Amino acid sequence: MLDNYLSERWINIFIDSFWKILLPGLKLTVPLTAVSFSFALVIAVVTALIQFGNVRVLKQLARFYVWVIRGTPILVQLFVVFYGLPSLGIVLEPFPAAVIVFSINEGAYASETVRAALESVPKGQIEAGYCVGMSWMQIMWRIVLPQAMRIAFPPLSNSLIGLLKETSLAANITVAEMFMSTQRIVARTYEPLLLYLEVGLIYLMFCTILTALQHMGEKRLQTYGGRKMRQGDAGHR
Amino acid sequence: MLRVRGLRKSFGSLEVLKNIDLDVNKGDVVAILGPSGSGKTTFLRCLNFLETADAGSYTLDGKTYTLGRTSRKEIAEIRRKTAFVFQNFNLFSNMTALQNVTEGLITARKMKRYQAEEIGRMALDKVGMSERAGYYPHQLSGGQQQRVAIARALATNPEIIFFDEPTSALDPELTGEVLNVMRQLAGEGMTMLVVTHEIAFARHVSNRVIFMDEGVVLESGESRGFFEAPGEKRVREFLRALEKRDV
Ligand SMILES: Nc1ncnc2c1ncn2[C@@H]1O[C@H](COP(=O)(O)OP(=O)(O)OP(=O)(O)O)[C@@H](O)[C@H]1O
Ligand SMILES: [Mg+2]
Numbered sequence: 001m002l003d004n005y006l007s008e009r010w011i012n013i014f015i016d017s018f019w020k021i022l023l024p025g026l027k028l029t030v031p032l033t034a035v036s037f038s039f040a041l042v043i044a045v046v047t048a049l050i051q052f053g054n055v056r057v058l059k060q061l062a063r064f065y066v067w068v069i070r071g072t073p074i075l076v077q078l079f080v081v082f083y084g085l086p087s088l089g090i091v092l093e094p095f096p097a098a099v100i101v102f103s104i105n106e107g108a109y110a111s112e113t114v115r116a117a118l119e120s121v122p123k124g125q126i127e128a129g130y131c132v133g134m135s136w137m138q139i140m141w142r143i144v145l146p147q148a149m150r151i152a153f154p155p156l157s158n159s160l161i162g163l164l165k166e167t168s169l170a171a172n173i174t175v176a177e178m179f180m181s182t183q184r185i186v187a188r189t190y191e192p193l194l195l196y197l198e199v200g201l202i203y204l205m206f207c208t209i210l211t212a213l214q215h216m217g218e219k220r221l222q223t224y225g226g227r228k229m230r231q232g233d234a235g236h237r
Numbered sequence: 238m239l240r241v242r243g244l245r246k247s248f249g250s251l252e253v254l255k256n257i258d259l260d261v262n263k264g265d266v267v268a269i270l271g272p273s274g275s276g277k278t279t280f281l282r283c284l285n286f287l288e289t290a291d292a293g294s295y296t297l298d299g300k301t302y303t304l305g306r307t308s309r310k311e312i313a314e315i316r317r318k319t320a321f322v323f324q325n326f327n328l329f330s331n332m333t334a335l336q337n338v339t340e341g342l343i344t345a346r347k348m349k350r351y352q353a354e355e356i357g358r359m360a361l362d363k364v365g366m367s368e369r370a371g372y373y374p375h376q377l378s379g380g381q382q383q384r385v386a387i388a389r390a391l392a393t394n395p396e397i398i399f400f401d402e403p404t405s406a407l408d409p410e411l412t413g414e415v416l417n418v419m420r421q422l423a424g425e426g427m428t429m430l431v432v433t434h435e436i437a438f439a440r441h442v443s444n445r446v447i448f449m450d451e452g453v454v455l456e457s458g459e460s461r462g463f464f465e466a467p468g469e470k471r472v473r474e475f476l477r478a479l480e481k482r483d484v
Binding site: 138142143147 | 313330341345346386
């Protein structure tokens, strides 16, 4: 009897709360991830190009940015921006504050991925670009970046999946995303095990979709060069 | 047409090129020979500003530039009139053969796509690669890649093409197809400066030979006389060693 009652109650709570957790997921977690990651990619490419191209002064700035952001916890960064900046008169809504922090944070990590990928494109192709009259910017845009982004695609997909889960930290600055919504339901129903497992399951669903998208993307990117993109047996003999 | 005087280049404290002079007339095919490490590649790279020479004067097409103090604009101007073929091809791996050939025309020279493709197809046809226009570099053999690279050089309609050991990265059975294309270009009057270890090419295709050793031009002259009776002992030894290898 008791068993029966319990399992029925659990099923009801599970079904009841599923939508209540999924909805903030679709309305906040997914947009927060997508917007932050898009900005992060732009930041990463610019930061990586500055370093790759050895742009004076800016290069020092880029190194400094990566050093600071990678060397401090994202939770601290969230608190500085959301709770700290108001002391300077800069008051941000929770969602924009989260977008800013996640973009800047992810941008720093992704820039290292992109930089490594840029370095892996054979230098000779850059020289060949110069020889047919192209400028540095044209060579980057037309030759190096397309190859680098293909190399960086798997690790960047990895970062995207990581970011999706990391956005749960935004609960700390009152963004009512999936995790915070779950906490609220727990406070009402006193079923922490069931509900935290449930929100974990929903994160898993999102990540499964992203993984599937990654595989599809990798297939499409295989148009040129199934084998490694080095040519000849580079170097002098 | 190309005239270089007193070209010098050091890497740090290592003086790689010591006072090199060069004269290339229109239609000349000049072969540069010399032992490994003598500075042949560095010399060629200096002529196309992939490497910055320290000093010297450079005259191309009647216009003189001071090496070591060339502006970006001057470099761009020189590169419009020259082309470079690398030892290891350096085709753009994210582009098909045709795109490799047209990229410079479209992006750098702002040519219309259909126009560039017309020129590109002609260039590919010239090197016998028009059938593979849609192939990516990794789908081509080394010899085919090098022929596409030559087409890419031709497409920009250069006054002179620099070749740095164009067949050295190829399997022996593939060098012939590349050398044939170069022989054909020479026959059409293309001006070429070719670093090579192919003695047969230097002997039969080039009309002049330059022998470099330890950063200086040790000997130079008309190919015919050069191979018949090289003056320098070093040159004789080098040629003998190469001929032994070729047998
Ligand atoms: N970027 C560089 N930095 C330092 N030293 C260099 C550099 N490039 C070439 N050198 C040195 O310059 C000298 C000439 O090299 P280079 O490649 O021009 O010779 P090469 O005649 O082309 O030889 P090979 O027949 O082996 O291709 C060598 O001693 C080499 O080690
Ligand atoms: Mg060399």
